Amino acid sequence: MSTAGIHSKVQEVKDLTRIERIGAHSHIRGLGLDDSLEPRKISQGMVGQLRARKSAGIILTMIREGKIAGRAILIGGQPGTGKTAIAMGMAKSLGEETPFTMLAGSEIFSLEMSKTEALTQAFRKSIGVRIREEAEIIEGEVVEIEIDKSVSSGAKTGKITLKTTEMETVYDLGQKMIEAIQKEKIVAGDIITIDKASGKISKLGRSFSRSSDYDNVGPQTRFVQCPEGELQKRKEVVHTVTLHEIDVINSRTQGFLALFAGDIGEIKPEVREQIDQKVAEWREEGRAEIVPGVLFIDEVHMLDIECFSFLNRALESDQAPVVIMATNRGITKIRGTEYLSPHGLPIDLLDRALIITTDPYNQKEIQQILEIRCQEEDVEITEDAMSLLTKIGKESSLRYGIHLITASNLVAIKRKSHEVDVQDIRKVYSLFVDIKRSVQFLKDFEKEFMFHEVSKEELEAMDTN
Numbered sequence: 055m056s057t058a059g060i061h062s063k064v065q066e067v068k069d070l071t072r073i074e075r076i077g078a079h080s081h082i083r084g085l086g087l088d089d090s091l092e093p094r095k096i097s098q099g100m101v102g103q104l105r106a107r108k109s110a111g112i113i114l115t116m117i118r119e120g121k122i123a124g125r126a127i128l129i130g131g132q133p134g135t136g137k138t139a140i141a142m143g144m145a146k147s148l149g150e151e152t153p154f155t156m157l158a159g160s161e162i163f164s165l166e167m168s169k170t171e172a173l174t175q176a177f178r179k180s181i182g183v184r185i186r187e188e189a190e191i192i193e194g195e196v197v198e199i200e201i202d203k204s205v206s207s208g209a210k211t212g213k214i215t216l217k218t219t220e221m222e223t224v225y226d227l228g229q230k231m232i233e234a235i236q237k238e239k240i241v242a243g244d245i246i247t248i249d250k251a252s253g254k255i256s257k258l259g260r261s262f263s264r265s266s267d268y269d270n271v272g273p274q275t276r277f278v279q280c281p282e283g284e285l286q287k288r289k290e291v292v293h294t295v296t297l298h299e300i301d302v303i304n305s306r307t308q309g310f311l312a313l314f315a316g317d318i319g320e321i322k323p324e325v326r327e328q329i330d331q332k333v334a335e336w337r338e339e340g341r342a343e344i345v346p347g348v349l350f351i352d353e354v355h356m357l358d359i360e361c362f363s364f365l366n367r368a369l370e371s372d373q374a375p376v377v378i379m380a381t382n383r384g385i386t387k388i389r390g391t392e393y394l395s396p397h398g399l400p401i402d403l404l405d406r407a408l409i410i411t412t413d414p415y416n417q418k419e420i421q422q423i424l425e426i427r428c429q430e431e432d433v434e435i436t437e438d439a440m441s442l443l444t445k446i447g448k449e450s451s452l453r454y455g456i457h458l459i460t461a462s463n464l465v466a467i468k469r470k471s472h473e474v475d476v477q478d479i480r481k482v483y484s485l486f487v488d489i490k491r492s493v494q495f496l497k498d499f500e501k502e503f504m505f506h507e508v509s510k511e512e513l514e515a516m517d518t519n
């Protein structure tokens with residue numbers, strides 16, 4: 055098993071899967087803490103919830119030091135109090151090098167694989183292996199690029215001339231390299247490196263000798279010296295992949311295409327054993343080290359007793375990630391049993407966990423979160439409309455308030471206004487009901503519905519908060 059092969063394949067997959075959209079938490083850019091881990095009131099998209107954010111920051115420091123493995127953290131609190139948002143903030147602050155896996159409790163129950171296999175995969179996605187290796191590269195300044203297109207077949211052929219301060223060589227270019235050169239917009243005077251194993255081309259900057267050549271220079275242009283010595287050299291490169299990525303690439307039936315197809319299925323235990331052994335060898339040789347990441351299990355009360363017992367065991371391994379769980383349940387049944395327990399989690403698992411609680415937001419905080427969401431969605435809103443929206447957010451729910459932003463903006467656009475006003479909020483408030491009004495509707499028209507199984511008294515008593 056070569057480490058270089060693994061790296062270039064994983065890189066290809068990562069390049070292809072990066073998409074950014076506006077999601078429920080896209081405004082969150084970190085935990086908003088200062089250098090001494092004190093939470094700023096509003097920062098990095100985060101508002102209030104100071105105690106929980108500070109606790110999350112302390113846990114981040116422990117994770118960054120890489121010393122702890124197999125700790126469990128539970129974030130408990132009412133719906134809409136920012137549990138998932140805090141976990142996303144932690145992920146953002148950790149950066150790309152530390153693996154962070156997100157899983158909703160209910161995802162475990164898929165038909166394609168057993169619950170324990172799904173959990174094992176999630177664990178292995180959350181453990182990184184930092185691999186150091188020598189790569190053969192060609193590094194030099196581009197003197198000339200020549201690309202010819204065949205008139206009959208349309209195929210491209212080409213040559214590139216590279217130089218260092220001491221030598222100059224011409225290399226033939228294949229179809230793939232030509233595409234890469236065109237994509238990276240490489241021209242004469244650029245300093246580039248080519249990874250010989252993967253053929254990946256990267257631009258380091260412009261040569262100093264071209265610094266007077268104003269045509270090709272933008273404000274962000276970086277100037278570098280023309281390399282010295284040989285064109286071909288060996289260089290140490292470091293990259294991080296997850297155990298799961300190594301598993302999939304080496305699982306003969308799957309191959310690396312499975313990584314983006316998503317249909318990975320079960321991975322044989324033998325494959326994992328081999329990989330663990332290989333990684334252990336690399337570690338001994340000083341070529342690799344383990345980077346414990348984070349596994350975030352949202353809505354953890356959806357797991358059942360078998361999963362909980364798996365978690366207990368798995369947390370004891372020295373290759374375990376930090377497991378962060380979130381739940382909005384109070385004292386309730388542990389799934390798969392008749393026993394009641396706090397948060398629906400077994401006591402032995404709770405006992406391992408550091409527990410962070412989140413509190414409901416006050417009116418001001420709700421307004422601040424709604425304002426941030428308006429900015430995120432590029433929605434202009436009048437002051438009056440914002441106070442109405444805040445009132446709705448406080449009385450119904452923060453999430454309902456957030457939903458009304460997009461909808462009311464569409465209504466405003468329809469009447470050709472660039473700003474959401476009170477009338478738009480009123481309109482969507484009457485179009486889309488919140489939970490309270492939905493329950494009221496059920497009370498009023500109970501007889502007309504199918505599967506109506508509660509009595510009038512029970513329905514009256516139903517708590518809609």
Ligand SMILES: Nc1ncnc2c1ncn2[C@@H]1O[C@H](COP(=O)(O)OP(=O)(O)O)[C@@H](O)[C@H]1O
Pocket residue numbers: 078079082099100101102103131132133134135136137138139140382423452453456
């Ligand atoms: N403290 C906060 N700062 C900024 N946005 C927040 C904060 N708390 C919650 N939100 C946003 O409010 C919405 C609901 O919060 P969420 O994290 O999903 O709640 P929970 O997971 O506790 O049910 C999300 O869009 C979230 O990003």
Ligand SMILES: [Mg+2]
Pocket residue numbers: 137138139352380
């Ligand atoms: Mg949540």
